[in-house]
Amino acid sequence: MTVDVLGQLQIRPLARSDCKREFSCGVPALDDYLPKFAWQHEQRGIARVYVLDHTSGLSGVLGFYTLSAKSVRKAEIQEAVTQALPSFDIPVFYIGSFAVASAAQRLGYGRYLLADALYRCVQGAEAVGAHGVYLDSLSERSTTFYASLGFVAVGDSKTPQPMYLPMSILRMA
Ligand SMILES: CC(C)(COP(=O)(O)OP(=O)(O)OC[C@H]1O[C@@H](n2cnc3c(N)ncnc32)[C@H](O)[C@@H]1OP(=O)(O)O)[C@@H](O)C(=O)NCCC(=O)NCCS
Secondary structure, three states, X not given: OOOOOOOOEEEEEOOHHHHHOOOOOOOHHHHOHHHHHHHHHHHHOOOEEEEEEEOOOOOOOXXXXXXXXXXXXXXXXXXXXXXXXXXXXXXXXXXXXXXXXXXXOOOOHHXXXXXXXXXXXXXXXXXXXXXXXXXXXXXXXXXXXXXXOOOEEOOOOOOOEEEEEEHHHHHHO
């Protein structure tokens, strides 16, 4: 299903009041993020938090994601990269948390939010060097979701499953 056909949705920076709104996506660590950590992380420069809701403000938070800077070792992303990489740590963007409310899942909101996150990464990479976008997928379901948007599973861990999308691929999309 296509979302926002009527232009009634917005993805915007976190407001303090969002942290007091109900949000449940079925993963307790992510459900706790808005009330317990989001505002603090924003204030301390640990993450930028972006929220999806209706412009009317009546729907509550439909979804959110966080973006941060991170560095990874070459070996951690090697499977997703074809060109040579330097041996020092590689700068990347990191999607630390990503969730859509349970009642709003499977309606295309996740795809919409991820496209927004990736767009911000492409824009950010114009000003700051970043080789790609890295995340840790928490479940098989989310791994399928990220893979459907171009992320490749990397590393040995399965839970969480690290995934990577090089900027060179992203810029071609
Ligand atoms: C994973 C999650 C973000 C997906 O968001 P969503 O809004 O439900 O996903 P979309 O409707 O945009 O789906 C996009 C595509 O992802 C895949 N996908 C999404 N949910 C899926 C599921 N439950 N099973 C299999 N594939 C799925 C499909 O390819 C889907 O395309 P389709 O509907 O045309 O088949 C959401 O289910 C969620 O928040 N889950 C709980 C929290 C979580 O796991 N967050 C990720 C932590 S790393």
